[in-house]
Amino acid sequence: MKANLFIEWLKSREGIYYVLLALLLVVVFPLALDSFRLNMVGKYLTYAFAAMGLVLCWGRSGILSLGQGIFFGLGGYCMAMFLKLEASSPENTAIQSTPGIPDFMDWNQLTALPWFWEPFHSFSFTLIAVLAVPALLAFIIAVAMFKRRVGGVYFAIITQAIAAILTILIIGQQGFTGGVNGITDLRTLMGWDIRTDEAKTLLYFVCVGMLFVCLIVGAWVMRSKLGRILLAMRDQEDRVRFSGYDVASFKIFVFCLAAMFAGVGGAMFTLQVGFMSPSFVGIVPSIEMVILCAVGGRNSLLGAIYGALIVNAAKTFFSESFPELWLYGLGVLFIAVVLAFPDGLAGLYRRYVMPLESKLPAILRRGNAEAQTLPVEEAK
Template sequence: MFLHRGGYGSFIVLALLILVVFPLTLDVFRLNLMGKYLTYAFVAVGLVIAWGYGGVLSLGQGVFFGLGGYCMAMFLKLEASDPVSTKIQSTPGIPDFMDWNQLTALPLWWKPFHSLPFSLLAVLVVPGLLAFIVGFAMFKRRVGGVYFAIITQAVALILSVLIIGQQGYTGGVNGITDLRTLLGWDIRGDHAKLILYFVNAVLLLAAILFCRRVTRSKLGTLLLAMRDKEDRVRFSGYDVAMFKVFSFCLAAVLAAIGGAMFTLQVGFMSPSFVGIVPSIEMVIYAAVGGRMSLVGAVYGAILVNLGKTWFSESFPNLWLFLMAALFIGVVMAFPNGLAGLYDSHVKPWLMRRGARSTS
């Protein structure tokens, strides 16, 4: 069966689904909605590396998703805040929320975000650096398990409070909104949304291929060994702490890329994506899809968000309870997620059918 040849079958099916089937069957609004779901899939894929392979459960991935989104939003907001567009403000040339909060000049740390290359670099470096600092400080002291998960929750809470509290510099609870153009290109039109969807989809597929290469390498084997028998790996002479730092940083960078693409496709970024609740939801994406499956993580992100959208539209008074029932039901019925269901039921059936067809 081509699905198992070289291990790329499930990846090819996913690629066809998001590059061909969705664009041909969904209108622009629904396709843009699907693009938003795929930005969350970056976080789920990163969690497969950090949690599934490295055994590092982070309940603060919304921090890195939000930081990536804010870095992109800052560039877009500065482009939308040129002196001509903001001439009615008390201080033209600065973002509107700064003018509302009586700032009279652009803060120094905002100025580099006039540059798109710098902003793209910041999307990768800022979350990666924060993840390195937190990971290095914790893992070198052998802090792990539930204690590390609690610390990442604390980081998410601290950052969300900081963003909301510094309203004049970050937009506060409303976030950074009214993002219009990227280097003069209007990102609000249907054609732009279609292009951004494909850019997002290709980046996601590239991220899956990169992570697959990591998991199939010696590094991936060591991550699994570290997860299951950490002391044995340490006694073999490997620096376990740095392996954990690597998996945590990679997950952070992938989440940040998803956040940047979210900002481009949706047109805003707010602290509602940074806190504890969205971070826990992101872990659920990986759990539903299967924490050991890169492709399954994407399906998990799509399924959970489709359910969230459909339940909220069809049952506005009950959708939270229905989402909780979905999470509990999937985890109880399929403890290894959708990927585990595929491995235990679908894959054997396909192999039996393939064997009958060749006999």
């Protein structure tokens, strides 16, 4: 029974869209791109995790967060701490004053590994921390804000301020975090060299797999009763509250879920790029994530993925050709999206392409009918 339902879903419009995305990411890109460009696409997809979280948080629930870089960075730092400890074995750091600790700690005259680094010797703990640390901070922020009914532009400004504070904190605590340089020189994962082309290709496929897991979870949330409540909460929050629902709890849940998505993206970013720094935590990357969501369509999970691919590809192209103009172009792009097509690429697709798709079967049937009657008319 479930197999039949799955087949029927694959034949539906939504299922076809998922299959096309899977073909693009799993077949087309690996065959068409070399390992360097494929790794760049994998890097672009890591931002799609944060963009999908914003679809749930901003598009579905009306909660605009300008601090998703916080959770992206926390997930990335959790993974980087494990990888750095593995690269800092006593054998690899024998020339340091204190062997067995990361090099930046030795440079800053630390003589022992800080207590909060110790659990990251365990890969299992690291995987849990990638999800739990962003979710815990998101929970603290959400409870403090939503229980007091802080929302709208005030919540956006507060999350932006927290992103700036965390960036300053990471840079200031150089001996514990690597400072402005971040955590670099990451080499192996459980003894497996992640710097080779083969490893980067495999990590790309792992990233795609995790992306589809988050995509399915997000789609389930949007199609469930919870998703309908979130939508009603976005449009008529007071009416939902007067109906007996705890609006603050729903907001807390979706904000924490978006933070977990971003944390997974940050961890995959660290694995594919090989470092993590505070430049991916602050205000600018957080705003870029909002732009990815807006360009793709803030009400579409698939649109968020395509938005991440298109905007980041454009960023790479223009920053290589016109590096001094890219930030201005990014601002113009965001303004154009808000003014010209506020529903993003997904909205344009629904407005102009989907009607043509609906007419296509009738056009094909008409063409087949004309082709079948043509010999009869010629015989007469």
